[in-house]
Amino acid sequence: MSLITKALLMTSxxxxxxxxxxxxxxxxxxDGATVWAAIRxxxxxxxxxxxxxxxxxxxxxxx
Numbered sequence: 936m937s938l939i940t941k942a943l944l945m946t947s948x949x950x951x952x953x954x955x956x957x958x959x960x961x962x963x964x965x966d967g968a969t970v971w972a973a974i975r976x977x978x979x980x981x982x983x984x985x986x987x988x989x990x991x992x993x994x995x996x997x998x
Contacts, residue, residue: 948988956981 960977968976 944992948992949985952981952985952988955984 956977959980960973963976964970964973
């Protein structure tokens with residue numbers, strides 16, 4: 936697999952995790968959480984999503 940394909944795959948995984956983290960933070964804030972709790976929820980959502988995506992990519996032996 937070419938380097939460009941790997942870079943695009945990593946970029947799409949990080950941007951998907953970023954969107955998931957933002958949605959988690961917005962949902963936490965809409966539920967009445969404080970700003971710091973919403974930031975923490977967004978960070979946890981980002982980290983969990985990125986971890987699962989990287990695990991899936993690595994397991995499929997794409998990278």
